[in-house]
Every structure is written in C-alpha cells, then in structure tokens.
Amino acid sequence: MAFLRSHIKTIFSALPRIQTRSWSTSSPSYASYGGRHTVTLIPGDGIGPELAASVKEVFRKASVPVDFEDLIISGAISRDPAVLSQAVTSVRRNGVALKGVLSTPLEGPPDSRSLNVHMRVDLDLFANVVHCQTLPGIKARHSDVDIIVIRENTEGEYSGLEHESVPGVVESLKIVTRNKSERIAKFAFDYATRHGRKKVTAIHKANIMKLADGMFLDCCERIAALYPKIEFNNMIVDNTCMQLVSNPHQFDVMVMPNLYGNIVGNLCVGLVGGAGVVSGKNLGHQHAIFEQGARHKAGDIAGQNKANPTGMLLAAADMLDHLGLTPHGSLIAASVKAVIAKGEVKTADMGGNATTGEYVQAVVKEIETTA
Incomplete structure (x- = not known):
C-alpha cells in the first residue's frame, strides 16, 4: 500500500501544474461592520x-458607508521595515486598500525594493489590471479604445536581484516561474x-529570452x-508598442510579464488621456489594492491644487464595486464621466484650467443631482 501511494504521488507530481482556481470579486465580508466597511487608505x-482628500469629499457627499484607516507613508523616506509591516498588516486586516503612489528613489542599495513592490509581493497581489478606455470629453488620437492590460505583479525584473560580479559588470536577474506564469x-x-x-x-520577447519568455508564452x-x-x-513586446500607437483597436485583453506590463500599461494610459x-x-486571492492606472506621483504639481482626481475617483468606484457597494460605485463613476462629457470643468491635463x-x-x- 505504501508503494502504491508513493507511485500515485509520483504520477501526480509529473502532471502539468495548471491552476484552475477562479478569482472572486465578491465583498470581503470580514471587513464589514454594521453595514460599513473599513478600508486602508x-x-x-x-x-x-x-x-485622497478628493475621494473622502466625494464619499462624504455620496453617503458611502466606508471608514478609512489612514496610513501616512512616504516611499521617499520610509525604509523602516516596521512601516511596511504596519501597512501590510492593515491591508490584511481590512482586506482592501486605496493607495496613492509611493515614490521609489533612484539611489539606495541594489537589493532594496520599492514599498509598492514590497506590498504587492507580501500580499501576493499577483494581478495588476488597468482598463484603458477612451472617455467622451477627453481628446485622444484614437477613439473607441477599450483595452484591458493584465500584468503579472510579483516577479520578473522586479525581483530585486542585482549584483556587480566584477567592477563594471552588473548582473540583474529576471525571475520567471511556471506557477506564476500559469496563474x-x-x-x-x-x-x-x-x-x-x-x-x-x-x-x-520569447524570440530573444527563449527560456524565460519562452516559458511564459508556453x-x-x-x-x-x-x-x-x-x-x-x-x-x-516591441511590435506591440508600435501596433498600439498605430492600431490599438486590434487589442482586447492583454496579458504579460511584470516589466512589459509597466511599459505597455503606461503606453495605453497615454493613448486615452494620461495618468x-x-x-x-x-x-x-485574499486582498486587493486600488490605485491610479499609471503610477506617477506628479511631484511637480504637488500641493498646487492642479491634480486631476479622475483616476483615483474611478479607482475608488472600482473598490466600492469590489466591496459589494455597486450602487455607490456606479453613482460616483457615472458622475465623474458626466463631468468629463460636459467639458465645462477640466483640469490642466485635460485642456482646461479648473483646480482640483x-x-x-x-x-x-x-452626485447631488443624480441621487
């Protein structure tokens, strides 16, 4: 009998490891108390x-049953592991977070990953999804663009494994695994x-990286x-960038490794109006973080009341849908898109001069008119 069990185990271990689990977008009920949800901000x-202040104001006016647990963290100065631990613990407790961009300094030790990457890896947020869609009222080179960019979020060039083997020669390791590629x-x-x-x-880029990207493609x-x-x-990937600029309508859902997802995602965001x-x-499987589709902190206009809150408001609306608060999310998303479509109030990046x-x-x- 022991030999039979061992033989069966050997057979099953040799089978292709294709994961068949589906991903639910239902409300994480453990974060709901008395009809209200606590969300890490x-x-x-x-x-x-x-x-973040814009989201809070809109939520207040729309009577959204969400309470925020605020965490003031800066990617530029927060290198203390305790700070990261606090953020990860909060998201694990609440299940859901709304996040701005945590900047990543160019300087620092070669093995230091950004706080953004740390959070994605520690929480196993393996899928980044960006919906790039032209909105009526925003000028774009192409009309009717509607692309979903899905990016593997936890490995690849973002593994943070670099070293200088000899002076002047740097090796940077790109990690690609079959399990995560299949997932x-x-x-x-x-x-x-x-x-x-x-x-x-x-x-x-399987024509060049035949093992790493070859396995991903397989x-x-x-x-x-x-x-x-x-x-x-x-x-x-290089042909993809050219095709996106010349004929984006040929794409529907795109899936790719980590670095390509960052590049292609930003390109697609630029096609429909910008960050x-x-x-x-x-x-x-257990947690979710919502944010703008393109991770740019826009430090040059910080504190000047010039920021465009559209992306963050739409991310917040997506978060509400994820929490099962679909009527609130739909109201906010529809109100944002109505303002854009009317074209009377536009921030500078949309061709206007309105303040945040x-x-x-x-x-x-x-919202007040519709509700």
Whole structure:
C-alpha cells in the first residue's frame, strides 16, 4: 500500500501544474461592520494626499458607508521595515486598500525594493489590471479604445536581484516561474470570460529570452487551450508598442510579464488621456489594492491644487464595486464621466484650467443631482 501511494504521488507530481482556481470579486465580508466597511487608505507621495482628500469629499457627499484607516507613508523616506509591516498588516486586516503612489528613489542599495513592490509581493497581489478606455470629453488620437492590460505583479525584473560580479559588470536577474506564469494566464482568461471579452493577447520577447519568455508564452498557450471560445494570439513586446500607437483597436485583453506590463500599461494610459484619468487595481486571492492606472506621483504639481482626481475617483468606484457597494460605485463613476462629457470643468491635463477643488465640486454637484 505504501508503494502504491508513493507511485500515485509520483504520477501526480509529473502532471502539468495548471491552476484552475477562479478569482472572486465578491465583498470581503470580514471587513464589514454594521453595514460599513473599513478600508486602508495610503495617500502616498506627490499629489497623493490631494487625491485622497478628493475621494473622502466625494464619499462624504455620496453617503458611502466606508471608514478609512489612514496610513501616512512616504516611499521617499520610509525604509523602516516596521512601516511596511504596519501597512501590510492593515491591508490584511481590512482586506482592501486605496493607495496613492509611493515614490521609489533612484539611489539606495541594489537589493532594496520599492514599498509598492514590497506590498504587492507580501500580499501576493499577483494581478495588476488597468482598463484603458477612451472617455467622451477627453481628446485622444484614437477613439473607441477599450483595452484591458493584465500584468503579472510579483516577479520578473522586479525581483530585486542585482549584483556587480566584477567592477563594471552588473548582473540583474529576471525571475520567471511556471506557477506564476500559469496563474496570471488563467486570471486573464477568467477575466475575459467574466467580462464578455473575445480575445487575449500574450505579450513577450520569447524570440530573444527563449527560456524565460519562452516559458511564459508556453504557459499562456497551454491555458488558452482550456478556453476554446476565447481567441488567443501572441505578440513581441516591441511590435506591440508600435501596433498600439498605430492600431490599438486590434487589442482586447492583454496579458504579460511584470516589466512589459509597466511599459505597455503606461503606453495605453497615454493613448486615452494620461495618468490622471485611468484607474487600476492589484488583485490577489485574499486582498486587493486600488490605485491610479499609471503610477506617477506628479511631484511637480504637488500641493498646487492642479491634480486631476479622475483616476483615483474611478479607482475608488472600482473598490466600492469590489466591496459589494455597486450602487455607490456606479453613482460616483457615472458622475465623474458626466463631468468629463460636459467639458465645462477640466483640469490642466485635460485642456482646461479648473483646480482640483473645482473639479471635485463639479462631481459632487452631479452626485447631488443624480441621487
């Protein structure tokens, strides 16, 4: 009998390790108390505090049943492990967070990862999802762009493994694993299925990195075979950037490793209006962090009442939907989009001269009119 169990174990260990778990977006009920939810709020650096204040004002006017646990953390000066531990513990306790950008200094030891990366890894927020969609009222080179960028969020070039083997020669390790590649591919196809999407494109550089990106592409192809109703193709990352600029409409859902996701995601955000207008989310099996789709602190306009709160407000609306507070989230998202469509109140990045406060008040007025 022992030999039989050992033999069966050997057989199963040799089978392809394709994960079949699906990802739920239902409300994390453990964070709800008396009909209210407690959410971790990390304003971050640059314009983050102004954006966080905008969300609080809109939530107050919309009577959103959310209480914020504020954590004042700066990526520029917070290197104390206790600070990171406090943030991670808060998100684990509440299940959900809304976060501004924590800046990452260029200087520092080679093994020091940014607080953003630390949080994503420690909480296993393996999927970054950015919905890049043109909005009526925002000028863009292409109309009717509607792309989902899904980025593996925990490995790749962001592993923080660098060293100088001899003076003048630096080795930077890119870590790609089959388990995590399969997991993000499965997430992308599940997302496409749930949201009625028709095509998934895997982005890679397998022609050069034949082992690392070759394995990622192989994982995507194997997962794609489980979803015959979803069209699948793949594209080399440099060609992808050119194709996005010339013909973005050919893309639907895109899935890719970590670094390519950062680059392609920012490109897509630029196609639809810039960093101020797109929301993003980082999802794991147990926790979620919502933020702007492009991680730019915009320190040059910090404290000047010039920041565009659109992206953060839409991220907050996505967070409410995640919490099961869909009517509140839909009201806020619709009010933001109504202000943009009317075109009467625009911040500088949208071609206007409205202040952050004036824009927020326009959103509030829409909420009061609609509610």
